[in-house]
Amino acid sequence: MLFYRYDGGADGSANWPIQAKKIGNGWNFKQVFAGSNGAIYAITETGDMLFYRYAGGADGSANWPIQAKKIGNGWNFKQVFAGSNGAIYAITETGDMLFYRYAGGVDGSANWPIQAKKIGNGWNFKQVFAGSNGAIYAITETGDMLFYRYAGGADGSPNWPIQAKKIGNGWNFKQVFAGSNGAIYAITETGDMLFYRYAGGADGSPNWPIQARKIGNGWNFAEVFAGE
Incomplete structure (x- = not known):
């Protein structure tokens, strides 16, 4: 696992104070993704979920106060x-969306105050990913990007004040993922990384103050994701 820190979000510049610092090995999982405050989740081929906390973001050091704590099983989902x-x-696999809330980040305990609450259906998209404050982005097979805002996190209710607002097209990339404060990163088939900032979260409008700024190349990795 390599760590990068991007600091060009204000203007979309290629500002990387930390690049390609090796912070671990053996990350041969079915899926890996990040949450907030250094939380990283890994799903094994057998559906176990492991929790890690990374604390080396200031300098890219291999600082892991919590590693490979098993916090669940049965995570055999499409995404x-x-x-x-x-x-x-x-x-x-049938397009239902389930909501969970994990509360064991301090010690890596299997603490789930909310589990498997069905909050929607019809999520049959090419890719779906989340940003900050309940923002969820969905990319269709034709490259349209749709915006949703989920507001039921307190109890796992199907509370969607914004649903399926089309905010863009042409999102035909190898991988797309979100960071904090509206940051969205797209990796092309040739390994270029493009930066976007979305500012329409309040109403689901197609408000993009920064679009398709090239901030790097050589991003030919098995998986790339952003934390907060």
């Missing part, structure tokens, strides 16, 4: 991704 504050979303 799983995290939002902020312990929110985890799982999409089944």
Whole structure:
């Protein structure tokens, strides 16, 4: 696992104070994704979920106060991704979306105050990922990007003040993922990384103050994701 820190979010510049610091090995998992405050979740081929906390973000050091704590099993979903504050979303093979909240980040305990609450269906998209404050982005097979805002995190209710607002097209990339404060990163088939900032979260409008700024190349990795 390599660690990078990007500091060019204000203007989309290629500002990388930390690049390609090796912080671990053996990350041969079915899926890996990050939450807030250094939380990293890994799902094994058998559906176990492991929890890690990374604390070396200031200098890119291999600082792991929590490693490989098993916090669940049965995570055999089409896609799983995290939002902020312990929110985890799982999409089944039939397109149902389930909501979980993880509260064991301090010690890596299997603490789940909310588990497997069905909050929607029809999530049959090419890719789905979450940003901050309940923002969820979905990319269709034709490259349209849709915006949703989920507001039921306190109890796992299907509370969606914003649903399926089309905010863009042409999102035909190898991988797309979100960071904090509206940051979205896209990796092309040739390994270029592009930076976008979305500012329409309040109403789901197509408000993009920064679009398609090239901030790097050589991003030919098995998986790339952002934390907060």
